[in-house]
Amino acid sequence: MSWEQLEFGGTCTLKGIYEKPAQPDPEVPLIVTLPGFGQAMSEKNYLFSNLRKKLSPYGARVLQFDYRGHGDSEGELGDTGLSDMVSDTLEAIAAVCAEGRPRTIYLVGHALGAAVALIAAAELKRERQAACVPVLISPLLKALPKSAELFDSGRLAQMKRAGRIDSQELAPGMDYYTWSDFDPRHLDYFARLGSHMLYLHGQCIGSRMLDELDRLDGAKLFREHEGEAVVVCGEADEDTIGELGRLGRFGPSGLNGRLERPARQEQAGPSDQFRQPGSPDKPESTSEFEQPGPTDQSEELRQVSQSVQPGPSGTPLSVHLLSGVRYYYQHPAAMDELIGIIEHLWLTGCGSGTEGKTDGR
Template sequence: MELPIAFENEGQQLIGVLHVPNGASKVPGVVMCHGFTGNRSESHFLFTKAARAFAEAGIAVLRFDFRGSGDSDGSFEDMTISSEISDAVRAIEVLAQRPEVDANRIGIVGLSLGGCVAACATARSERVRATVLWAPVHDPKVIAYHRNATEQVFPWEFTGGLLLGEALVRELPTIDPVAELRNVRGPVLILHGSADQTLPVEGSEAFVRAIESAGGQVEREIVDGADHTFASVNHERYAIDRTASWFRDVFAAIEPEIAPSAKRISYADAGVDIEAANVTKKRLRELVRESYTPNVLTELGSFGGLFLANFPDLEEPVLVSSTDGVGTKLKVAIAANRHDTVG
């Protein structure tokens, strides 16, 4: 099932697509972060195909346009890596709050600059448990390497009629995805094409060294002959299938979130004193027997009869339940957060 979705971040609307496995109930979820000048579908519809494959594997997916890209609010000229990191963290929260999604099993995928964003979002969101980087940018300054950015008059044209703002270029030296990803708690998978001419494979090695030096879990796989976006049928299929399989294995090892209604609660947890209840029941049984008269039309549970509300010794008659009624009362007590009565 594919659903259009819109959510806000910092006063602007972001547009995306939510992929939900059929009959989903508390399934893992993954956020996808597109690359520089990209969108939620990505080149050769890589993200669309990947999201559908992940959903078939039992994983919910949220792919969306960063502010200034695709159909989301904002101008590309105003985008910064910091704004994209903020958008990604917000998307993680939106996905985690979906009723179909297990908030304890959230992952993220990023392509190219989206890999840089995904790395930083992983470090800044406690929800992310698994991270996949496809041909990631390890040093954002690569965006302006071919220009002397310090001498530019802003905004200046980058490519294809897109303008870069001064805020983006000025912040490039301050963004360090390698340092941010170094101490993440979850495993990381990196896929990088050996024929990537945009970001050579040596760049992603920096992530591996940093994570391993901190004792983290990281796998890097060089996909033979693949370019920057895995733009061939075989390379594309391999990247998608390998990632889906990896996510499935990682999420299978993480204990699913248990909904409050599904948690086992004992009488003691609910504040019910069974011994006191037994004593009370014994006393009530005796009282019921004393109050029994021929006017009683039927019996009530194990108490032996329904006592008359106007019996002289009963100043404040109460309804007392037994057997299944106790379980019902316990649920009512939990729902009302009131455990100051026993019956």
């Protein structure tokens, strides 16, 4: 295997890392990783970097890159909108597919990156390029609250005039350990976007981004996707599980298959790193950074479920639940589970007959 640093892009220079076999086969499936808002290509806890290294021995093609205004790429976060993240994704794919079109592209998107994956998959389908399989990690299926309902009206007016605002003015707070001085609604909003306030503060958020997020309909994107799709979320992610049920795509009555997950050494419980000192064992509400324990969902929903009701095109949807968490980064074992799920998808071709090659291994 070999990897190289990439630079590409038209309006601004984007940076990425591309891993491929020493003797690349252009038909080998390509994995493109899409972080959440304000996150660099390494994502939280180096999820995507660890995934790339895990798949490297199999001869996988893996592309990590930074959207404009993120990580090492040019631009400012305050000038970046959702539409820019999509166009950057399409440019990144075009850059690595110049050597040959893969038969399948896996678009692995976290949070807002999952919305990017669905939009990019639709665009690639229109262009009649390779088949796309979105792998949606904690996707934004439930509508986000509107910015006018969530943020201070004076701050929003200031943002409108200037076109951007420092994120610390929009979502103030200084206590990054216990989050005691943050509005929990702000924490939840940005957690659902895949952001971390510690890294988001000090950067600006653009008015255009908030406008696009106000218009974003993740459930509609999900309903309209034609082709295979994979959803991975925590078993405590009631937003995602509830929306899948509302869309008729998940629930005890919809299960017709099951993929048992490996047994964990221990059930994830409260994490000392993220819980407030002196907080109860079972808090009344769980923020982005608190570690939830098992929920009261039925045993049906606690299983890792596969082959749930098909979408409108008759193609399968796979749903995988990470035990004991709402978000994968709340427990190291949950991130290991997530990487294992994607590894399995690549090796088996997600049941589509597009099996990943193992480079002789």
